[in-house]
Amino acid sequence: MSDTEAELREELTEAFSNADYPVKNQMGLVPALPNGPSTSFEAGGQSWTAMELATKLSSRAEFPYDNVDDLVDDVIAGLKDEDEL
Template sequence: MADEQAEAELRDQFTEAFEGADFPVTNPMDLVPALPNGPGTRFEAGDVDFTAMELSTKLSDIQDFPYEDVESLVDDLIEGLKQKDML
């Protein structure tokens, strides 16, 4: 249950942080202007805690740019966190 709650919290945080980006986005730098604190924007849920920069670095091999909308980006971020055992 805790994992599902953390996933839901992160999904909400990612959506809120990235929905203001100018889609489609072609690389991680296209997302930076949408972040409230730039690359230092922090995402926290349960035992999971990382910045946007750490997220981008750890998931660079999983993200599949370009993204046409926030939903597909967030789906890939969540899947990537699961693949890397970060969630």
């Protein structure tokens, strides 16, 4: 795992750990984010807002998510598939 991936994984886990699981859709994640959809995540000189991540990964998401780790795993995998990580 690269430093960038580890850093982003930590940020995502921290942000989404307060969601009310199980999360049935993307809107279920919004209340957990400090700045809602405009919350940004930065790692390795790259930056993504929650809205950008939602748009890029909407076709890959497998809702419902029962825990933060499964959600973060899918976000990371999606970014890798998009060659953004």
